[in-house]
Amino acid sequence: MNRTQLVLFTLASGRSGTSYLADFFAKNITQCYSTHEPYFTFGNPTLFGKPIAWNTRHNDRALLPVLERKCRFIVSRKEPVYFESNHAFLKAFNRHAGALLNNPGFIHLVRHPLRVAKSEYVREQMIRKWHFPFADYTSDTGERYFRWALTGQEDVFRHYPSSLSRFQFYLLQWLEIEYRAMQLIHDHRWQARVFFIDVGVDLKQEAVLKNMVRFFDLPHQPVFKMDLRRNQTPFIDPTLVTQQDKQEFQAIARHLPERYKKLLQNKPYRDCSWFTEVNQLMIEGSRA
Incomplete structure (x- = not known):
């Protein structure tokens, strides 16, 4: 890639302000090619679906050509940013970002x-209720997965039974x-x-976004x-974390690998x- 071109990606889960930030860039940043999730941009793969499963399984023979195609698209842009x-970046691109x-x-x-997990x-649930097309895809080994999520075959999930609630799945995905x-x-310094x-308090603060600029x-x-x-999710009230949600978080805290617990302490x-x-929920869950 052109070393003079600055390439910015978000490091984020879903439901974490990526759409809001994309709109900020589109309206306020000049000399910049700005996109959110490029579903309809020829030559720029979104990385949802199979690339996520390929990354999980380390199937680089399938994954790398997709990532390289994305990089060719990026470098072909005339804008300096x-x-x-x-x-999808951390779901599919994380292992090869340093090289590409x-x-x-x-x-x-x-x-x-907990708000991310509940919102996801x-x-x-809304997507399934409305029967959105192509919400699921079939992996190369025949499993059916939700297009915008991890597969559930990643290391963190192996410490838990298949009876995890979908909310707990999204908690583990966040981690x-x-x-x-x-x-x-x-790894790359x-x-x-x-x-x-900090999305909940800072994303919509103009002063914070000016600092970012x-x-x-x-x-x-x-x-x-x-x-x-x-x-916002259509026809759905604002995200509300319930007592049951907190209890489900505490339940996964009991078996959470130490490296994920340490992550939150840093x-x-x-x-x-x-x-x-x-x-506090983590401490109480670990003691239970």
Whole structure:
């Protein structure tokens, strides 16, 4: 890739503000090719579906040509900045980012894990209720998987029975995604290339987004437009975390591998607005 081109990706789970951030870039950042999840852009794979399963199974013979095609698309853009706010990045691209991205930057979006899990669960239920086409895909080995999620065959899931609730699945997915994010940053010493946002309190703060723009030295409009799109689930009330949800989180805490527990005790998570609440649930669950 062209070393003068800055390539920005989000490090994020789904339901964590990627759509909002994409709209911010589209309306405020100049000289930038900006996209969210490029479903209808020829030559730019979204990475949902089979690439996620290929990444989980380390099937690089199938995965690498897709990632390389994406990189060819990126470098073909004339703009000096490429931005993609796609939560498939850590699901499908994490193992090869170091080899394929020469001048990357990352915006790490972290939202309250229980709110993410509940929102993803509700969104999947809506998709199934409305019978969205192509919501599931068949892997090369014949399993059926939800297109926008991990497969459930990743390492973290192997510590739990198949009787996990779908909400618990999404809790574990959040943990796996964050583990991959920190592994990616540390393995490639990319700490200085990452701007962190605590989604629940900071994503919609103009001052925080201005700091992000300065951090990456992005060209921008003289006045920021902050009337931005929110990707709300249609006909669904705002995300509400119930007592049962908290109990289900505590249940998975009992068997959570130590590396995931340690993850939450370190920066940036221990400085997040939700840390005290989630940490207490983790402690209580581990004792049960």
